[in-house]
Amino acid sequence: MRASLIQIRVDDDESVDSRRQRAASLVRDQAGADLVVLPELWTTGAFAYEEFAREAEQLDGPTYRAMAKAAGDAGVWLHAGSIPERDPDGTLYNTSLLFSPSGELAAAYRKIHRFGFDKGEAVLMGAGTEPVTVSLPETTLGVATCYDLRFPELFRALVDAGAETLVIPAGWPERRRSHWTLLARARAVENQAFVLACGTAGTHAGVPQAGHSIVVDPWGEVLAEAGAEEEVLTVEFDPSKVAAVREQFPALKDRVLGLERPRH
Numbered sequence: 001m002r003a004s005l006i007q008i009r010v011d012d013d014e015s016v017d018s019r020r021q022r023a024a025s026l027v028r029d030q031a032g033a034d035l036v037v038l039p040e041l042w043t044t045g046a047f048a049y050e051e052f053a054r055e056a057e058q059l060d061g062p063t064y065r066a067m068a069k070a071a072g073d074a075g076v077w078l079h080a081g082s083i084p085e086r087d088p089d090g091t092l093y094n095t096s097l098l099f100s101p102s103g104e105l106a107a108a109y110r111k112i113h114r115f116g117f118d119k120g121e122a123v124l125m126g127a128g129t130e131p132v133t134v135s136l137p138e139t140t141l142g143v144a145t146c147y148d149l150r151f152p153e154l155f156r157a158l159v160d161a162g163a164e165t166l167v168i169p170a171g172w173p174e175r176r177r178s179h180w181t182l183l184a185r186a187r188a189v190e191n192q193a194f195v196l197a198c199g200t201a202g203t204h205a206g207v208p209q210a211g212h213s214i215v216v217d218p219w220g221e222v223l224a225e226a227g228a229e230e231e232v233l234t235v236e237f238d239p240s241k242v243a244a245v246r247e248q249f250p251a252l253k254d255r256v257l258g259l260e261r262p263r264h
């Protein structure tokens with residue numbers, strides 16, 4: 001299976017419209033890949049909080065339409081990263097869109113863990129409530145977004161729902177790059193799954209981005225890692241390795257569920 005992670009540059013000096021056109025063109029360039037991935041909130045930038053309301057789109061807005069067409073033109077499964085979505089009731093969500101090779105919407109995932117503590121995304125956006133998996137012919141994807149990476153219980157829920165390849169678009173900052181690569185490897189090892197984690201390049205809202213998109217196999221080996229600048233990280237991987245690792249080292253079978261809280 002061939003995957004291309006588009007680590008697009010998100011800078012304040014490029015318009016959303018220009019970046020949308022560039023992203024669509026980069027997706028089209030990946031014809032021949034099985035799966036293409038874009039990062040989190042690449043239209044606005046994940047830290048450009050004041051842009052969220054201004055650029056929020058209904059689910060079937062301009063980014064949806066551009067990405068549906070690009071997926072169909074390239075004939076690829078497309079995880080189009082996330083957009084600031086405006087629900088008809090007015091609530092904003094950080095919503096990922098996944099398209100089939102015919103350009104149909106296969107799934108939408110509203111980010112469950114919002115970043116910022118009492119500021120930014122955490123107060124500007126609503127929280128999703130539903131983990132999402134998507135079945136491709138070669139593998140089942142489990143999707144999560146950026147800050148979700150810090151919450152292993154979400155990934156266990158995805159694995160319990162059949163996920164074998166964990167796809168994580170992000171807008172991760174350079175300041176915490178060591179956490180990004182460490183957590184990507186940890187989620188791969190503990191879930192015995194592939195991890196495809198796609199970040200952004202550039203600097204927006206004064207926050208330099210880490211880049212360093214990364215693909216990790218179910219044994220925790222790094223198959224490919226990007227640098228800090230805009231690039232397309234392409235990797236070939238064998239999804240059957242998930243079943244092989246889970247059979248040879250069946251740690252997932254030793255889970256003890258429903259542990260009680262310690263008594264003090």
Ligand SMILES: NC(=O)CCC(=O)C(=O)O
Binds near residue numbers: 040046114148176179
């Ligand atoms: N956009 C995000 O979710 C940022 C997450 C982050 O910076 C972190 O977890 O650290």
